[in-house]
Amino acid sequence: FIDREDEIGIVSQALVEMKEDLERQESIKEEMIHNISHDLKTPIALIQTYGQSVKDDIYPYGDKNSSMDIILENAERLEHKVKSFLYLNRLDYLQGENNELGTFDMKQLIEKIVNQMDALKPELTLKTDLEDVCFIGDEEHWRVAIENIIENATRYAKTEIHIILKEKYLEIYNDGDHIDQETLPFLFNPYVKGVKGQFGLGLSIVSKISSMFGYQVHAVNQETGVSFIFRKKTAL
Known part of the structure; x- marks a missing residue:
């Protein structure tokens, strides 16, 4: 950083702020990816565990139907989370387009x-x-x-x-x-x-x-x- 009050100092300050903003955005992006990964792990793990149990004729929720209901419920949760993530990415893309708004x-x-x-x-x-x-x-x-x-x-x-x-x-x-x-x-x-x-x-x-x-x-x-x-x- 160049500590000056003329044009060079102004440009230097702008570059420093731009660098800090990019680093902040990168940190937010990394945290978001971490959270998404963590959020998807739970329903995936449940589907895998319960699916294997049912395959082995073991029913964690007492009977076959109840155990299968848990698998289906977590499959729906997973689908909802993935759709939300894809929709958010789509909005990021649309924001960069110059569309005429009605x-x-x-x-x-x-x-x-x-x-x-x-x-x-x-x-x-x-x-x-x-x-x-x-x-x-x-x-x-x-x-x-x-x-x-x-x-x-x-x-x-x-x-x-x-x-x-x-x-x-x-x-x-x-x-x-x-x-x-x-x-x-x-x-x-x-x-x-x-x-x-x-x-x-x-x-x-x-x-x-x-x-x-x-x-x-x-x-x-x-x-x-x-x-x-x-x-x-x-x-x-």
């Missing part, structure tokens, strides 16, 4: 998702306050983002989920426990452990989709419960 009816999309979720979680109250609003981007990608947040909310909500849609603004609230303050700034990083020890790629996917279409997403602890808020980025 708009779609966000109110209509949310109503479709809520109707489906309502049937799956009858014990929770799903309330909506939706204006007729269009969002920028691809409807199917936004569906993935919103379903991830609502599914996340259904795991933690005690009694209700409330969705508010306005111009350039979407809020998905649940009345569950607060998110730890130390976790909040890193919540959308891949494999950050959240409430109840849950971790994975879901919130990272949400963040990438939002950013790709010019929106920001962040989590806020309310007086009671937690809100995930999407806002349109303002031009500088």
Whole structure:
């Protein structure tokens, strides 16, 4: 590093910052690969162990059907994790493309998702306050983002989920426990452990989709419960 205040010093400082940023990104990438490898090992090991046991006519869960159910459940877990990882990589690729972005009816999309979720979680109250609003981007990608947040909310909500849609603004609230303050700034990083020890790629996917279409997403602890808020980025 050259300690000067002229153009050479400015360029030197920029190069140092660029080097540090690349090293930081490389460290994050290595940690993510480590976490993915660790996350895949458990279902693979269970499938192998239970599969061999059933082949040897030994049933760890008491009978053949129960033991096979464990194998199938972990196969589904493995499939979900691999699909999430591939989808995240696809988003990285799409972010580098110069695609023309259209708009779609966000109110209509949310109503479709809520109707489906309502049937799956009858014990929770799903309330909506939706204006007729269009969002920028691809409807199917936004569906993935919103379903991830609502599914996340259904795991933690005690009694209700409330969705508010306005111009350039979407809020998905649940009345569950607060998110730890130390976790909040890193919540959308891949494999950050959240409430109840849950971790994975879901919130990272949400963040990438939002950013790709010019929106920001962040989590806020309310007086009671937690809100995930999407806002349109303002031009500088």
